[in-house]
Amino acid sequence: MIEFEDVGHSYGERVVLTGVDLRLAERRVAFVGANGSGKSTLARMINGLVAPTSGRVLVDGLDPSRQGREVRRRVGFVFTNPDSQIVMPTAGEDVAFSLRRAGLPRRERAERAAALLAEYGLGGYADHPAHQLSGGQKQVLALCAVLALDPAVLVCDEPTTLLDLRNKRRFVELLGGLEQQVVLVTHDLDLLGGFDRVVVIDGGRVVADDEPEPALRHYRALVT
Amino acid sequence: MVCDVSGSRNPLPAADLARTVVFAAFIAVLGIFPGVYVGGSGVPIVLQNAGPLLAGAVLGARRGAASVVLLLALTAIGLPLLSGGRAGIAPFVGPSGGFLLGWILSALVVGLIVERAKRPRLPVLLAATAAGLAADYLIGVPFLGLYTGDLPAAATQSLVFLPGDAAKVVAASLIAAVLHRALPGRLAGSAKRAP
Amino acid sequence: MTPGGWYEPGSSPLHRAPAGGKFAALLVLAAAVFALRSPAWLGAICAAVVLAYGVARVPLRRCAGVARSLAVLAAFVFVLQWWLLGAGQALVVCLRVVAALAAANLFTITTRIDDVVSAVEGGLAPLRRFGVRPDRIGLLVGLTLRAVAALSAIAAEVREAARARGAQRSVTAFAVPFLVRTLRHADELGEALAARGEGDG
């Protein structure tokens, strides 16, 4: 359960979020809204990358800005650009990086990483240099590295923006098959078919919060 | 952006680590990409030894020096990060080893001066990078003297590199000046954000 | 760029010797080279190092590469020192350069980076008490190599863009956008590391 209680945020003088009250328990939740409306800021609060300047965020009762470590174990985050979230030279090492705190010997970590890669269609790429993967493969690797920690919640901030149509579809299919709660920030409205709830943000406020169809109707009306 | 997280939190330690690592890599990549031409000359020059000056001018003393230390440490254990793919202990025990170690002091000196400026403009940056270069020579020349057993001779022969290095000082401060204008409030010196 | 770097696989006694021991020997040799002033002794050390290349069975191709770069450097150093200090002193300086560099290169050629990392981790273990984290060295190696790959791609793109604008001869047209994107990359990497629990202790 992710709760926002009267959350506001400002960068210096600039107010970017005001009065956000949300309780997100659904398995598939999307944030949509115009550029600069505050979606990323809101999403980053879920794992403590940004702290609200007013109000409070709770994840399963924990405050991400105080209990960051516990929250980040529960919440995985996938960013837009896979090139900056793949932190190690090879695919296998990158997944193993996630497991570095698991207290496993090096060999076992490598084996587990290879198994995870195989599960998500990157079998045989464990020793492959990450920069030689395709854009779609890189984003799957980024997802894989996050899932290695077995989070309960997955927050994805525009994970498909840099992908072509086929890879977009594939990535969203992968997301659809996960058991985790997923919070997806996106501009690709046609990917939201199977979602339970869509939150529309505009100018730092929640302006619609509903099932996909009515929420997206509201959003489309907003921009036209 | 992590470094700009406002509110009650300190900047995340991961942001510090990332900047250090990425700037070590930045200096390494300056050595891989030789194809930068200066002025009308047809000879490409290697910008790598402008890297420590830029690291100090952009990241400040502490993180700038940390990224140079990281670069040199990884070079020493065998990663080919120096221009020409040089790696291992050899570059450090060679005659110009002191100039490599001097990069650390260089970044430190540049950073200290730039951090003290309210708005780092070109004159400040020129002075800072020139001082940074001088700091490099301060370590490099005596080290060379150890090799030749004759300090004055070492100083004389270091003069060969002075024109090229002076050009890099100018280049580094021009680059840093544009950068400080392009990203106000984000870099060393202008980095006095609200706590 | 491969993490393999300069390493040349082999099974000679020099390859099998522990990295820490080899490194200590290298330091001793470097100190001796600086302390000695007699061309005969320095020559003997050079000969010993050449012999060690034979013992390590370094492929001729690699030997030739090292010899070529050392010859160029030695010639340059010799001419300069001869002019400044005379032939005798020039010879001493040259022998020092050759002995120290050849030995250091041999270390790098016969020692895997993984083994150097393990040796350094072991060597620094006593410093743990003072807050040094030797176990982080492997992590730093990986992060830096990945960052080099990422920035190389960025540098290539920036250079293409500068060329497209006909500005390939301008230092600032390359370096400024490259630095701006480098900083952005650092910010994004910092966020990604934080999200993956780095810095959470």
Ligand SMILES: Nc1ncnc2c1ncn2[C@@H]1O[C@H](COP(=O)(O)OP(=O)(O)OP(=O)(O)O)[C@@H](O)[C@H]1O
């Ligand atoms: N680090 C920062 N410092 C200052 N202002 C920021 C920072 N990050 C974001 N902002 C501002 O906050 C506002 C909301 O940004 P945010 O990134 O949350 O928007 P977004 O809805 O994710 O937009 P997009 O669809 O473009 O990703 C924007 O006006 C942006 O300029």
Ligand SMILES: [Mg+2]
């Ligand atoms: Mg966004």
